[in-house]
Amino acid sequence: MTGAIKSQSGRLTEAEAIERAKQGDGEAFEVLYNLHKRRVYSLCLRMTANTAQAEDLTQEAFLQLFRKIGTFRGESAFSTWLHRMAVNVVLMHLRKKGLPVVPLEDTMETDEDTTKKEPGAQDASLAGAVDRLELQRAVEALPPGYRSIFVLHDVEGFEHNEIAEMVGCSIGNSKSQLHKARLKLRDALKKHRAEKAKR
Amino acid sequence: MNCAEFQKALPEFAEPQRDTALQAHLRSCSDCSLLVSDLDSIVAAAPSLAASEDPNPQIWLQLEAALKNEGLIRQPAAPLLVPPPQEGRGWRLSWALPVAAAVALTIGLLVYRPSTHQNLQSTGKTAVTEPAAAVQTAAATNAGINEDQDLLEVVGTQSPTMRAEYAANLKDVNAYIRDAEDAAKANPDDEQAQESVMNAYEQRSMLYEMAMDRSLP
Structure with missing residues (x-):
C-alpha cells in the first residue's frame, strides 16, 4: 500500500505521519490509522468471522503498532510491518481462545x-x-x-x-x-x- | 495419470496448467478441468475480501483515548472548533449537521428496511414504491453531498490536515454506502445485504458525530 499523497489540501504523506507520530502527534496517529484501518479491520474480520472480536483486535493491533512506532526504521514497508503485527495479534487471540490456527491434522477427514x-x-x-x-x-x-x-x-x-x-x-x-x-x-x-x- | 493422482498432486501446484503431466490430464478429463476452473475462480475472487470493510468509527475514539492514557499522544490533536457564530453560520451548523446525519440515517432505514420492502412487494405496490424510493435515494445523495461540504468547511477552518482526513473518510463511507446499496438492490431478499446498508449509513452518521464532538468547545 502506498502512503498518502500530500495534496494541495495539506494531507500528510505516510512518511511524514510516521515521523510526527514518533513525536507523539495525535493527528499523525489518526492519519496512519485512517490509511490502514480498512485493511487491518478486514483482516481481523475475515480471520475471526466476528465483528466484535474484529473491532477489539483492530484496536489492539494499532495500539501495539503505535507503542512500537519509535522502533520503525523503514527497512520494510510500513504497511508490511503493520500487517504482520496485525496477523500476529489475531493468531495470538485465536490461540488464547483455544481455536486452531492451522487445521487439525486430518483427524476428522481425509x-x-x-x-x-x-x-x-x-x-x-x-x-x-x-x-x-x-x-x-x-x-x-x-x-x-x-x-x-x-x-x-x-x-x-x-x-x-x-x-x-x-x-x-x-x-x-x-x-x-x-x-x-x-x-x-x-x-x-x-x-x-x-x-x-x-x- | 488418473483423477486421484491428479487431485493428490494438485495442492503442490499454484498453476497446474503449467505442469506437463497435469496439463495432459486436464485436457482429457472434464471433471478435473472443472475442478481447476472452480478453484481458479475462488482464488481470483479472494483478494476482493481484503480491505473491503470499514471499521466502526468509534474504534478510533477508543484507540485515541488509550493512546492518551498511555502518554503516547503527547500533543493534543488540534481541536476542531466550530468557528464563532459570525453571521449566524456557526450556530446553524452546530445543530444542522447532526440533524442532517440523522436524516440520512432515517432515509436509509425507510428505503432499505427489508420487511417493509418485502411487504410492499407482496401487496403489489412495488411499481408505486420503487420510483418513490429512487427519488428518495437521489434526494438523499444530493443532500449528502451538500452536508459533506458543510462538514468539511467547518473542519477545514481549524485544521487542513483533518479536513483532508475527513474528506477521505467521507469518500470511503459514501463508497461503502453505494456498494452496499448496489448489493442490496441486487439481492433484495438478502438480510445481510440490507444490514450492510444500515451499517453503512450508521457509519456515516458516526463520522458526523465524531466531527461534531471535536467541534464542541
Whole structure:
C-alpha cells in the first residue's frame, strides 16, 4: 500500500505521519490509522468471522503498532510491518481462545472425504466469477483453521513459507490445508447456489 | 495419470496448467478441468475480501483515548472548533449537521428496511414504491453531498490536515454506502445485504458525530 499523497489540501504523506507520530502527534496517529484501518479491520474480520472480536483486535493491533512506532526504521514497508503485527495479534487471540490456527491434522477427514461428490451438487461447475458476498459468507462458515490459512494466503497474499512460520506448521502442511480450504469453499458455494436456484 | 493422482498432486501446484503431466490430464478429463476452473475462480475472487470493510468509527475514539492514557499522544490533536457564530453560520451548523446525519440515517432505514420492502412487494405496490424510493435515494445523495461540504468547511477552518482526513473518510463511507446499496438492490431478499446498508449509513452518521464532538468547545 502506498502512503498518502500530500495534496494541495495539506494531507500528510505516510512518511511524514510516521515521523510526527514518533513525536507523539495525535493527528499523525489518526492519519496512519485512517490509511490502514480498512485493511487491518478486514483482516481481523475475515480471520475471526466476528465483528466484535474484529473491532477489539483492530484496536489492539494499532495500539501495539503505535507503542512500537519509535522502533520503525523503514527497512520494510510500513504497511508490511503493520500487517504482520496485525496477523500476529489475531493468531495470538485465536490461540488464547483455544481455536486452531492451522487445521487439525486430518483427524476428522481425509482428502477423499473433502473431495467426495455430493448428489446434485458436485457435478455442476461454479461457472465463472464468484461473487464477493457469497465468497465472504462461505469463508465465514469455514472451520477456523482452514479460514486462517485461506485468508492469509489467498486473501492477504502471504507465501506458504511465511504462513508456515507464523502459524507454526510445515510448508507442505500449509499447501495441503489451503487446498482443502478451497475445496470446502467450492462445496459451500455450490450448495449455496443450488439452494438459491431452488427458491 | 488418473483423477486421484491428479487431485493428490494438485495442492503442490499454484498453476497446474503449467505442469506437463497435469496439463495432459486436464485436457482429457472434464471433471478435473472443472475442478481447476472452480478453484481458479475462488482464488481470483479472494483478494476482493481484503480491505473491503470499514471499521466502526468509534474504534478510533477508543484507540485515541488509550493512546492518551498511555502518554503516547503527547500533543493534543488540534481541536476542531466550530468557528464563532459570525453571521449566524456557526450556530446553524452546530445543530444542522447532526440533524442532517440523522436524516440520512432515517432515509436509509425507510428505503432499505427489508420487511417493509418485502411487504410492499407482496401487496403489489412495488411499481408505486420503487420510483418513490429512487427519488428518495437521489434526494438523499444530493443532500449528502451538500452536508459533506458543510462538514468539511467547518473542519477545514481549524485544521487542513483533518479536513483532508475527513474528506477521505467521507469518500470511503459514501463508497461503502453505494456498494452496499448496489448489493442490496441486487439481492433484495438478502438480510445481510440490507444490514450492510444500515451499517453503512450508521457509519456515516458516526463520522458526523465524531466531527461534531471535536467541534464542541
